[in-house]
Amino acid sequence: MLCTPKSKARRRYLYRLFAANVVYVVSAFCTKWVFLHLHPTGAVVYLLAVIPALPVIGILAIVGLYIAEESDEFERSIIVQSMLWGIGGALSLSTIWEYLHDFAGAPHLSALYVYVFFWIFMGISQPIIRLRYR
Amino acid sequence: MKNRLRVLRAERNWSQADLAERLEVSRQSVNAIETGKYDPSLPLAMRIARLFDTTIEAIFIDDED
Numbered sequence A: 001m002l003c004t005p006k007s008k009a010r011r012r013y014l015y016r017l018f019a020a021n022v023v024y025v026v027s028a029f030c031t032k033w034v035f036l037h038l039h040p041t042g043a044v045v046y047l048l049a050v051i052p053a054l055p056v057i058g059i060l061a062i063v064g065l066y067i068a069e070e071s072d073e074f075e076r077s078i079i080v081q082s083m084l085w086g087i088g089g090a091l092s093l094s095t096i097w098e099y100l101h102d103f104a105g106a107p108h109l110s111a112l113y114v115y116v117f118f119w120i121f122m123g124i125s126q127p128i129i130r131l132r133y134r
Numbered sequence B: 001m002k003n004r005l006r007v008l009r010a011e012r013n014w015s016q017a018d019l020a021e022r023l024e025v026s027r028q029s030v031n032a033i034e035t036g037k038y039d040p041s042l043p044l045a046m047r048i049a050r051l052f053d054t055t056i057e058a059i060f061i062d063d064e065d
Helices: A008-037 A043-050 A053-069 A073-104 A112-132 B005-011 B016-023 B027-034 B042-051
Strands: none
Touching (some): A008 A053, A053 A073, A073 B027
């Protein structure tokens, strides 16, 4: 089965990914709530604004940790290749979109979408890369 | 790179899953190596050779040979 996590490293990776996503949702929700209801000022604003970004950065670290912990070199190569597709796809799409915004009147897209594009391309590329080795 | 992995495995009546378990890799890894679509690193090639009690050269065949 393509999606069955076999190795311990893979299971740890999925567990950490899930935990980090939960932390992200909670921190994003709490930050939004604080800004809406408590109206912070001064340096606290900067500190609070950065909080939801931390689990997002953590997710990238979790992928790095998986690559370091995975003992199956073939699985490592699959994830590294899919990350390259993710990076390439995200940078390409955001560059195209930026020019569409500048010259063709496309709506402005938040820089956060680069991260979303990265995961979309990474997710789509994994099964395609695996097909090459069947 | 061509290899004799399928033959060696068949001689022992092992499935791809059996070999994968012995090498502590995924079944897909074994399949990719067997079909010559993925060349294992030197440490993995050594593990494979040790498992079959033979040499790396006896399992993997250089395409230029």
